[in-house]
Amino acid sequence: MLESIKPxxxxxxPLIMWSLLALALYALYLGIQWRRTRLAEGDVKKELVKGKFNIRHHQIGSALLAFMVIGTVGGMAVTYINNGKLFVGPHLLVGLTMTALIASSAALVPFMQKGNETARLTHISLNVVLVGLFSWQAVTGMQILFRILEDF
Known part of the structure; x- marks a missing residue:
């Protein structure tokens, strides 16, 4: 059975990762809106609070963390199943780095909830780097996929 589904x-x-890149961009948007809400005052703040950006950002971020870890491990597993080895190169190393970044970013949440501004700025910085690396991964992943398709 494995042989029939291997290709x-x-x-x-790639499908999971492209979906997660879109989800990461949406989480970035929600995070920006939540930050705007936190910093706003008066009627502007009242209007922004209605968007529940904090809850949605937290939920999307949690899903993103889980599926990114699953996607990273899954990508490595598929490579190993199909080739009997992992190819240690920039795509794998950056993917593992991204997994560490998103886990570190999520670990800052309890500190942010207690009002730690350094944790917030670190969370934002890690996630901006993460989205940048994710975009690069999407391009290199497609290059890898096209090489696989050439071998068909």
Missing amino acids: WLNFIH
């Missing part, structure tokens, strides 16, 4: 496994990781 199709190569497409699962």
